[in-house]
Amino acid sequence: MSSPLRLGIAGLGTVGIGVIKIVQKHAGLLAKRTGREITITAVSARDRMKNRDADISAYRWEDDPMAVATADDVDLYIELVGGDNGIAKESIEAALHAGKDVVTANKALLAMHGQELAELAESLGRVIRFEAAVAGGIPVIKTMTESLAGNSTTRVMGVMNGTCNYILTRMESAGLPYEAVFEEARQLGYLEADPNLDVGGIDAGHKLAILSSIAFGTRVNFDAVEIEGIERVSIDDINRASDMGYRIKLLGIAQMTPRGLEQRMSPCLVPADSPLGQLAGGTNMIVVEGDSVGQIVLRGAGAGEGPTASAVMSDIADIARGIRLPVFGQPATGLKPAQPARTAVPASYYMRLELQDKPGALAKIASVLGEAGISIDRMRQYGHSSDSSVPVLVVTHKTTPEAIDFAIEALPRTGVLVSDPVELRIEEV
Numbered sequence: 001m002s003s004p005l006r007l008g009i010a011g012l013g014t015v016g017i018g019v020i021k022i023v024q025k026h027a028g029l030l031a032k033r034t035g036r037e038i039t040i041t042a043v044s045a046r047d048r049m050k051n052r053d054a055d056i057s058a059y060r061w062e063d064d065p066m067a068v069a070t071a072d073d074v075d076l077y078i079e080l081v082g083g084d085n086g087i088a089k090e091s092i093e094a095a096l097h098a099g100k101d102v103v104t105a106n107k108a109l110l111a112m113h114g115q116e117l118a119e120l121a122e123s124l125g126r127v128i129r130f131e132a133a134v135a136g137g138i139p140v141i142k143t144m145t146e147s148l149a150g151n152s153t154t155r156v157m158g159v160m161n162g163t164c165n166y167i168l169t170r171m172e173s174a175g176l177p178y179e180a181v182f183e184e185a186r187q188l189g190y191l192e193a194d195p196n197l198d199v200g201g202i203d204a205g206h207k208l209a210i211l212s213s214i215a216f217g218t219r220v221n222f223d224a225v226e227i228e229g230i231e232r233v234s235i236d237d238i239n240r241a242s243d244m245g246y247r248i249k250l251l252g253i254a255q256m257t258p259r260g261l262e263q264r265m266s267p268c269l270v271p272a273d274s275p276l277g278q279l280a281g282g283t284n285m286i287v288v289e290g291d292s293v294g295q296i297v298l299r300g301a302g303a304g305e306g307p308t309a310s311a312v313m314s315d316i317a318d319i320a321r322g323i324r325l326p327v328f329g330q331p332a333t334g335l336k337p338a339q340p341a342r343t344a345v346p347a348s349y350y351m352r353l354e355l356q357d358k359p360g361a362l363a364k365i366a367s368v369l370g371e372a373g374i375s376i377d378r379m380r381q382y383g384h385s386s387d388s389s390v391p392v393l394v395v396t397h398k399t400t401p402e403a404i405d406f407a408i409e410a411l412p413r414t415g416v417l418v419s420d421p422v423e424l425r426i427e428e429v
């Protein structure tokens, strides 16, 4: 058997402790599978005295992650501190310069600085692995870089934030408004320390930017992701969408078009009976479409101790086996800067309009949609609400985002709306 692979772990929170538990529990299995013993030499976190769910007394304690990253008796640096800059980035850079490979779960850091870190690692002959950074326990990075290496990816999409999926499915199942379920999610400990990372779509946007880079051979460009969170999704829209056979999901979609790379994270309608429509609770789902393989669907836990640590361990095992791949699947210096493109692929749209109940109101709406070049597929008028307005739902035939923007701006000028119109894109999945 080769010499042991000695780990240094910075960050002993949910994921760090999960990794330690697997190393302890599956030492024999891991050694058999990788041909090397996997050991832990040093660890670091903020609070040495904290009560932890794993025995760390056998490992050297360092107050500073930099000491772990650069220690002579560490072969592989595991960064599980988090944060898109600061000590996470500095310690990874220090580890690479000190001749160590790196495993991280840090999607924010990779989305913001992935290109720079990949170029550094590859110039030094080191690897950075990050299976846990996207969709927790789902092996999507390995699938895309290795299993689908023979494909040109045409589209990658999915539900990449479990907290948002929990909130949206719970709103529907319990009939509760967004604010009430948001508070529930907070009490259950599902939300990030800054909840806007979840509900603002930013965390999921980080993940989409990473997947885009692998899918299309482009430099990670988080700033080019069009992002809209779930804050404006109302229980009314969830219920009305359901009546029309749809569910609302925070959906990320990346596709290369002749105009450039579209990357969008936004609430969309998907058919209720589709795999994405059926996805409930905190589960994630990634759909990848390749020119040879067709469509594949990966589903599983996107967060939590066990699933995320499982993904970190798969990276550790690959490094123990001597598998060395470029960070984003091909050499970082060869990744192209993608021309960002605003979403232009035509789609059907859902519109909810609260109308004054008076003669001609519907005709005025139909006329604006006609002027915008939008053709109506289905329309449904509900009974009066308490303020005697009437909700009207429209599902359009395929149209462009520009036509929808035109209609959304023009509709209030009809004078028959009692509140702002709501529009949501319907995705074919």
Ligand SMILES: NC(=O)c1ccc[n+]([C@@H]2O[C@H](COP(=O)([O-])OP(=O)(O)OC[C@H]3O[C@@H](n4cnc5c(N)ncnc54)[C@H](O)[C@@H]3O)[C@@H](O)[C@H]2O)c1
Binding pocket: 010, 011, 012, 013, 014, 015, 016, 044, 045, 046, 047, 063, 064, 065, 080, 081, 082, 083, 087, 105, 106, 107, 108, 132, 133, 136, 302, 303, 304, 305, 308
């Ligand atoms: N928790 C999940 O389900 C999950 C899923 C996927 C990815 N991730 C990513 O994994 C990483 C870790 O997440 P987590 O949930 O375990 O976080 P956590 O908050 O539970 O743990 C963070 C750890 O880092 C330590 N730390 C923070 N700042 C430090 C500093 N300056 N010096 C030393 N130690 C410091 C803390 O003491 C703590 O032990 C993050 O990048 C996160 O985005 C987490």
Ligand SMILES: N[C@@H](CCO)C(=O)O
Binding pocket: 135, 136, 160, 161, 162, 163, 164, 190, 191, 192, 198, 203, 302, 303, 304
């Ligand atoms: N906040 C993230 C954690 C995993 O990245 C989620 O809810 O999916």
